[in-house]
Amino acid sequence: MPELPEVEVVRRGLTRWVSGRTVAEADVLHPRAVRRHLAGGGDFAARLKGRTVGPARRRGKYLWLPLDDPGFSVLGHLGMSGQLLVRPEDAPDEKHLRIRLRFADGQGTELRFVDQRTFGGLSLHDNTPDGLPDVIAHIARDPLDPAFDDAAFALALRAKRTTVKRALLDQSLISGVGNIYADEALWRGRLHYDRPTATLTRPRVAELLGHVRDVMNAALDVGGTSFDSLYVNVNGESGYFDRSLDAYGREDEPCRRCGTPMRRRPWMNRSSYYCPRCQRPPRTTA
DNA sequence: AGATCGCCCTGCTTGC
DNA sequence: TGCAAGCAGGGCGATC
Numbered sequence: 001m002p003e004l005p006e007v008e009v010v011r012r013g014l015t016r017w018v019s020g021r022t023v024a025e026a027d028v029l030h031p032r033a034v035r036r037h038l039a040g041g042g043d044f045a046a047r048l049k050g051r052t053v054g055p056a057r058r059r060g061k062y063l064w065l066p067l068d069d070p071g072f073s074v075l076g077h078l079g080m081s082g083q084l085l086v087r088p089e090d091a092p093d094e095k096h097l098r099i100r101l102r103f104a105d106g107q108g109t110e111l112r113f114v115d116q117r118t119f120g121g122l123s124l125h126d127n128t129p130d131g132l133p134d135v136i137a138h139i140a141r142d143p144l145d146p147a148f149d150d151a152a153f154a155l156a157l158r159a160k161r162t163t164v165k166r167a168l169l170d171q172s173l174i175s176g177v178g179n180i181y182a183d184e185a186l187w188r189g190r191l192h193y194d195r196p197t198a199t200l201t202r203p204r205v206a207e208l209l210g211h212v213r214d215v216m217n218a219a220l221d222v223g224g225t226s227f228d229s230l231y232v233n234v235n236g237e238s239g240y241f242d243r244s245l246d247a248y249g250r251e252d253e254p255c256r257r258c259g260t261p262m263r264r265r266p267w268m269n270r271s272s273y274y275c276p277r278c279q280r281p282p283r284t285t286a
Numbered sequence: 287a288g289a290t291c292g293c294c295c296t297g298c299t300t301g302c
Numbered sequence: 303t304g305c306a307a308g309c310a311g312g313g314c315g316a317t318c
Contacts, residue, residue, distance in 0.1 A: 001311070032295085061312075080295080080311060096296095117295045119312065162289085171313075179311065269292080270311060 002078040004142060004176035005219035007061050010084055014056035014065065017086045018111055022052040024104035033098035033113060036075070036135070037123035047124055048074065048101070057131075060142045060175025064133050072126050075133040079119025085112045142176035143212050144220075154205040157197045164200065165193035165272065168212070177212060180248045183273045185211040187247035192279045193265075193272045199282070247273045 002010070026048045028034050028041030037044045053074070054066040063084075064073040076084065085094070086109050089102070099113040099122055113122055125133035141148045153174060157167050167173055168182040177185075186193055188211040189204075200208070246256050251264035255275035264271050 077312080079313090081297095115295095116297070117310090119295065160289095166289095169312090268290090268311095271309090 001080045001178070001180075002061070002082065003178055003180060003216075003219065004061055004144065005216050007058060007063060007078060007176075008144070008220060010078070011056045011058040011063055013086070014063070014084065014111075017109070018065070018103075019053055019055050021103040021105055021107070023048050023050065023101055025049060025102040027100040027102075028098075029100065030098040030118065032118045033115060033121045034123060036121055044122070044124055047072075050104075058142075059132070059136060059145070060139055060171065061178075062133075062136050062139060062175075066127070066131065070127070072124055073131075073133050074122055075125050075136065076113070076122045077120050079115060079117065079121070081117040082113065082115040082120030085114055086110070087112055139171050139175045140173055143174060143209060144176070144216060148174075150206060150209060153209065154202050157205055158200065158202075160197055162197055163193065164191055164195045164197050164208075165267070167197050174212075176216075179270050179272075180245070181212060181215055183247040184215045184245060186279065187273075187275065188215070190278045192281045193267065193274060195282050247275070249273065 026045040028045060031041055034041045034044050048067075052068040054068070057064050057066065061077060063076045063078075065076075066073045076082075078084070081096075089108055089110050094112065094114045096114050096116045097112055098115050098118070101111040103110065113120075115121075123135075125135050128134050128137050156173055160167055160170070160173070162170075165182050165186060168177045168185070169179070183193070185208060189208045191200075191204075191208065247262065250262045250273055252261050254260065255262055255278060258275065258277050260275055260277040262273055263276050264273050
């Protein structure tokens, strides 16, 4: 599944291969892929036609393309299985092709949104004065954003009176951290997922934030080289999952620090992976 | 009204 | 062997 580093790779790929091009036609092949565009697929296609796209932007796992009509943008989210592919126009359709954008130039490539599980999609939205699609105005900055405010994050985290993994996944506090990165950062920080945020000191929060950034940057280093071939994988197949993860998916495997078998626990309809020795549970599991 | 939880979706894996 | 349940999970909206 695409995580923030993969989405960033996609953003760079879009800027390189799609920005500056003018949409000749948009084909919506599956209505669910435009479900956030409330006016429907026909309206989506009609309003996109003739628009020229600007440099791709990203916040958390959201991507958007500002349009030459400065009032609005194409917003995208890859969900669990979404891909944005720049493909030759004559390449056969992918099995799960949902949206196709043709361009009014002679480059011979088109942009395809392919998504098996249809958690992702594209939509058009008005921009806020900050140039953000209005429907994501509530999404906090992500930890790779230079304007991310570490001190404000630490304050808000401790004020929330929640547990640390919930906080990491709370998009109003910090965006772009999914289940995998949360578990990896917590393992690095030797923190149990149910640790109350109120018990974390500011230095501890700063350290945790550092771990989140380290994991993301490591993945970005690997993924950043994957899109510069001819068939432009603007798809986020970064090779991240070839990297060795320290926590996620390692149930019963030895902790890389202490050798204790890692555990998996059901958590919020998901799983949490942790080392029972390095990441001691809080005394009161309330 | 802030916090919590269920649901959306499909293909691969697991178990009987 | 075949079928069915389990699992993956971001984000939104309903609910309390």
